[in-house]
Amino acid sequence: MFIVLWLFLDYTKMTEQEQDEKILQRKETLGLTVQKITMDMMDKLMDFLWEHFMNQEPVTASMNIQRSWFIDKLWFPSLIKLGDSYATMNSNGEIVGVRLGRQMNVNDTFSKYMDIIGNNMVIYGSKLTRSTTDFSKYDLVNKIMNYDAWNFMEEKNHQKICEIMILCVDKSYRGKGIGEILMHDVNKIMKSSGCECTYALYTSKYSAAISQNLGNVEVLKSMKYEELVDRDGNLILPKHGEHTAIEVRSTKL
Template identity: 25%
Template sequence: SQSSVDNMSCPSTPSTPTSPIPYEIQIATEDDRESILNFLQTFFFRDEPLNSYLGIITEETPRCLDLENFSLKELNNGVNLKAVYNGKIIGVSLNGILERGWLGKDDPYKHGDTKFGIILDLLERVARESDPFKKYPDCEKAMTVKILSVDGTYRGKGIAKALMAKTRELAKEHGCGFMSVDCTSHFTACALKNLGFELHYSLKYVDHKVNGEVVLNPAPPHVAVTVYTQKID
């Protein structure tokens, strides 16, 4: 059930926060493509539970162009963010704006016969079944967070929280009524829960079957893909 997914234990924040560092949150653009790609290759592509389960990125196949293009496809939309410390990217929030009725619009990234296609098929199902606009009938626009990732060295310094706060600010400026995040990772879900987001939808990986077969079964604690939302006041 949804509640059992939502009640899975989240690691509590360490009681001794690590010492702060003087980082800045900045808008990311197409000019940052190379450095964001390097960041994602180091901290996100390999560790994200579904990529990891399917072995999309390995020593033998260190790159997946479909995954890269999908992740970076809207870099110039004005709502992507980077956290920068000493000239180096230490966190990203790759965001997009959705409008009511966006479901069913053509997405050029359909590759059902590839490993990455298996993930896209899941995300498409989640989008269709969860459509968060149903939860907010008075909202016409939403901010979606596609990738939220922080350099492992700097975790515990509130960087994800700062990236989300700035994302919320941008969402407000663009007239978005709520924020929505698809979480394939239990840890991302925990981070959002701690920021006051609410569980809107969940699908256990064992319940997502293709031709009767479970196609994604990452290691615990990643048991479900979830959608967390938050109204913007």
């Protein structure tokens, strides 16, 4: 779960109608639309993520993530096939922002089992192939942060939630409120489909600020990057740049 969000509005002081109108006005001014990401957009999506996300976000950057067939052709396509990921497109049909995620049902035991199997396959598979990408860091961070969407649903007695995995904005579009557009529009879609809340790992100070301004937020766990160390006392995520803390948060829809 990795999130990069930019700029923010203080939604807590607006009515729902005012929020809708503000976002609509922004989309019209910038000539943007929000649409579901489909499989025919995979190549364009992956090029976007490798240029604007993978080597800048604290977790993936610290993992020394390298582009590979496994990531581009297996890992991300399986997520997009779920149909819960969206992109902001400009008037030229170019991706300028993405929010990748999935709807989760607490009774979906098959998906829960596959998450466990898939995670182990990624970690051990990368070691066997001597990949330079250290996927074990991703697993270690989740364990330290107690990040587990399945346990979260059971503990909070939620039947259905939306897990946000990535939210990223084109470098040249940052500061224009693209993150808010995606959060606003996709949250409304997820709510209409029965999701009770979102659940995500927030890795940047921008994502935390926007999350707070959106309201209805519960911070489940927070740690400073300098405190996030392994058994030997080494920083797990040394490439965190200007960001100071990592948090697990849930937002009621």
